[in-house]
Amino acid sequence: MATELKTHSLKTDEMIINMGPQHPATHGVLRLIVNLDGEIVKHVEPVIGHLHRGQEWQGQNRTWFQYQALIDRVDYLSGMFTSWAMARAAEKVDGLVVPERAEWLRIIASEMNRITSHLLWLGTYLIDLGAMFGFPFYPFREREKLFVLLEEIAGQRMMFNYIRIGGVQRDPKPDWFKRLKEFTEDFPDRVDEYEAIVSENPIFLKRTQGVGILPKAVAVDYGVTGPTLRCSGVNYDLRRFKPYSMYEKLEFEVPTFSGDGDTQERYIARVREMRESNKILKQCLDMIQPGEIMAKKQVAGMRIKAGEGFEAVEGPRGVLGCYIISNGSDKPFRFRWRNPSFSNLSVLPELLVGHPIADVMAIFGSIDVIIPDVDR
């Protein structure tokens, strides 16, 4: 951490600043109580819970069928993954076998979702660094294209409710695959474009290199997952280390860095992940075969066999898990989410101390926290 910032014997007072809940850069309603000495952060205390909606309790008071539609709100930027985690847990409890085509469609939809999530992160991260106007709109252009495609299969742009217990909601038309193919052909060039603007920008490098270093041990201690963990030198990706669905058949790399991750490496990791997701999409489009897409009848009184189970998927922010206890009725008995943002946020005070206040948002942005995902 910033060793060059020394304190002097000059006697000064500390200043306490409340960043948020209404602050233009906290990505939602997070409140950070920051103790400042001059502009140097001495102590940080994140205050969460402003967006608590009782997602778990809501699940226990709704039928399986109803709750499927609410799940996307847990992490509104990666709704596919929350649906998928819940669907997999429920399928495990119920002993369902999902048709192969449905698995492929799930991978396609969620990798598209991963790209949109990373694109949004890229845009807002540059805003956190102070590029207020220019760059952030370019990622949104590609994101919009993906949302048009996703809307066609799911009926909604962000709250998809596409992945259901037992399969997926709808089979896309052949034309849809063709357009997705076009997108995947074009997308690497667009990523090159972003990198041309950002990656070598001297101000960007100055702001990100060596800033917000997260040592491997700290990351593991706090249960950090996702690209943030992989930047700290732990090569841990569920898709690779505990392959689920069809990921075994796919060839892709998991961008991992050897040293202690700083914010620049987190940027590089996410950009590379977008490229890898694009590669996965291409392979899926080649491999997908016609077939059934749903193994369970979607009715209001849908029941899951009694039992309990935990399943997790690798979301854009990290390991997203869902623990379910079912008593055989049409309502879940107990629901429990394991959210990546919660663990990732809890490491924030470790990262911030010793940095100037300008880096608070640069570091906070780099670990990609979504507040609804923290508060549920």
Added chain:
Amino acid sequence: MENLANLAEINAASIETWMFYVLAALAIPFAYGVILDKAIIRSGFLLIGVFGAISGLFLILQAQFIAMAQIMIYAVGITLVVVIALMLTNPRMDLDLKPAAGNSKLTGFVVSFVLFAVIYLAIRSDAWPIKGELPAASNVAVIGQAITGQYSLPFEFASVLLLAALMGAIMLAKNEPVEPEILEYSEASGAASDAEAEALTTAR
């Protein structure tokens, strides 16, 4: 129409006199404010007003260069430094000001009286020679030539003095650094948990 004719008779010199009174009427209350205002930062800002009014006086005297330098150096630079110094040490200036002790009150009184007497006598004395000629139109060039020509030695002395002051300021600011309170993730514990992390990773 008569009024207009009368107005036309007001010559440039009397306009300057009027301007002098206006600027003096600005400068004196500001100066009192600097001394009397309890919020010390506000008196810092009032000081800028004083300097601004004084630079106006220089303008009346046809000394454009000095007037501009007055604004640029005094009104902005020095006052800002004062303000920053005050802010960094004491953010809100609502401290209880202790009344001065008895003997320092007396000292203050004596000093201000002597100062007043000196200034008064200096103004009343006759040693104020007035040159018959008008100031040069391009007085910047005249000043430049004077500084680099006739008065180059005093100018150099002033420069050396400033340099010494600058070095002194750096020495003061470069106080003994104390041990930073925030230490990095300590090496020992980091290594221990590193091994744990390795184990965890391999287990997976």
Added chain:
Amino acid sequence: MGNASEIFKFTRLSIIWLCLIFIPVWLVAYAVGIFIPYFLIKDQQNIFFDVFQALVPIIAVLVFIPINAMFMVLFERRGLALFTVRSGPNRVGVDGLLQTAADAVKLLFKEDITPRGADIAMFTLAPITFFAPSVFAAIPLLAAVTNDHPLFHIVNLPTGIFYVLAASSVPVVGIVMGGWASNNKYSLVGGLRSAAQAISYEIPLVLSLVSMCMMAKSLDVVQIANQQAGGILDWNIFGGGALRGIDKFIALNLVGNTIDAKTILDAAYPSGILSYIAAGVLIVCSVIMFLLYLTGACAEINRIPFDLPEAESELVSGYNTEYSGIKFAIFFLAEFTNLFIVSSIAVVMFMGGGGNPIPAWLLDPWWPSFASSVGPMFDLVTAKGLMLVDEHTFFPALWVIAKTYAFVFFAVLIRGTLPRFRIDQLMDFGWKRLIPLSLIVFLVMAFARVLVNVHLVMPAGGAP
């Protein structure tokens, strides 16, 4: 290409708005400077005759600044939209023509909130202290941009550029004042940052301008602008006039004048090869100085990448967090006016002022007759031998505006591209890089200038 229509709309909008700016300024200048004195008062001995004529620059600036700032806001928003694949504001008026006018009206009618615990007097004074100096700073530039028009001659100070610098260094006091008076920690930090930043970036800024004054041997903006007349090769950015000799040499060779071209070169570069090397050094140095000026100016007016005093992702909105309504509008107005002023200083000091960018020897066959026939067409009436608009005023003003808006466009482009510095990096960059660099370049220029006869003026009868 879908962008072509957007670019067309943007250009059309700019032209309409520029007309909207200049027609009122022109009418007011005409009314106050010519119509009232010459047609209503008539008596040249009357004191009001002089008073009205002396009021012209002030009134022209006061009319110009708000309308111009309104246009610049729209220009910036539409420009950013161009760079970021959006449309920008396009609903109010034709293509969003009146968007900023509507915004201004909205801001005027908004409630003016003073936060609890604020120092009310300072809180009110701060926007004024921020805005007033930019009005003062704009006044002497009028003489330079209108090629010393008789109506604006009165504001042409012998210490012109120094006055402008002094006036434009005052606004930071307003920022500190507003930051302190708001009783808000974000504002306080913003104000402090602004002060630190202004002090450290003023040094390279002033040194870069002083170097040009040194080349011109003058502080007078009109003189500096006029020295650069005669095409792009004579502009200060290319060696501060060091290319004048070559320019004249080319002109002579083309025109085939009787004077030996060699004498021109000998007059401009007296020490032979050493002088040519010095001229090359001057060109490099003045380009560096120009870049230093741009950097310093960006920092001085708090534009991205140096907009730390109002860094949105850290300090909410910095010093103007607590301001609303008309006070915020004044802050906003002053910010854009400052951008315009630093751009026009750049034009006057580096980019030839109102000079034509095309070298004079290319234009000489037809330009003077064209200019003298077109220029007066824009005049309303010629009063007592005093033309408000003629070719000596109209074309320089046009060029200055075009060049100034090129700089503004550049600033918008920068804003659309770069992230923000961090405060310690900003200070490092200022004190450890820019200030030493500017001092060294200044010294080199001072030595090189001795070897070259810059801004060469031929003896009478010798000029082509």
